[in-house]
Amino acid sequence: MSNHLVVTALGSDSPGIVSKFARLASECDCDIVDSRMALFGSEFTLIMMISGSWASITKMETTLPALSVELGLLTVMKRSSKHVAANYVSRLEVTFNGQDQRGTMKSITQFLADRSLDLAAVRSHAEETSEGQPVQNVFLAINVPEKVDIDKLELSIEELAKEMDLTCHIKRMQDKETQI
Numbered sequence: 359m360s361n362h363l364v365v366t367a368l369g370s371d372s373p374g375i376v377s378k379f380a381r382l383a384s385e386c387d388c389d390i391v392d393s394r395m396a397l398f399g400s401e402f403t404l405i406m407m408i409s410g411s412w413a414s415i416t417k418m419e420t421t422l423p424a425l426s427v428e429l430g431l432l433t434v435m436k437r438s439s440k441h442v443a444a445n446y447v448s449r450l451e452v453t454f455n456g457q458d459q460r461g462t463m464k465s466i467t468q469f470l471a472d473r474s475l476d477l478a479a480v481r482s483h484a485e486e487t488s489e490g491q492p493v494q495n496v497f498l499a500i501n502v503p504e505k506v507d508i509d510k511l512e513l514s515i516e517e518l519a520k521e522m523d524l525t526c527h528i529k530r531m532q533d534k535e536t537q538i
Contacts, residue, residue: 361415362391362438363408365422369431371402382425383408386418402431407438446501448508449478449531452515456524458484458492466496469518473511476501499531 367379376395383390388410395404408418419435426433454466463482470477479499486492502508512528519526 360409367404387414448502450500451529452498453527454496454524458494
């Protein structure tokens with residue numbers, strides 16, 4: 359049986375960080391089964407899920423702190439289990455764009471929470487146009503359960519965007535009726 363460990367790392371960016379994490383995982387006889395990396399300003403962030411035998415995961419847990427100190431990174435580890443995807447009938451990809459305004463993410467995520475929708479992914483980015491106007495772009499992947507009327511949900515999302523004075527684009531990624 360495979361064991362799983364989620365590792366999160368944060369610190370100043372420098373070349374070779376990901377390579378050193380991958381090398382350590384390999385030396386501990388672990389596999390990286392999922393990972394995400396991003397830069398926020400000058401800060402490097404990494405999240406990975408590692409799998410291996412109990413002994414391999416334990417070795418990773420005991421050797422990672424030394425690598426963290428060497429690289430000047432803050433790391434957090436937590437044992438986990440393999441992700442089992444729920445069976446959703448549809449997934450929507452929703453993009454909101456418009457003038458950057460405080461509270462957008464609060465409003466969008468509250469909208470989703472009020473409807474008990476599963477947020478599978480979020481990307482948010484704020485920048486300035488060449489004219490110096492602040493703009494924001496928010497991307498969401500939303501898993502939609504069978505009990506939700508997807509047509510009504512799409513209308514509600516469009517109403518939310520209108521209330522926030524944002525443009526909105528919705529794309530259905532899978533639909534039970536269209537699957538073979």
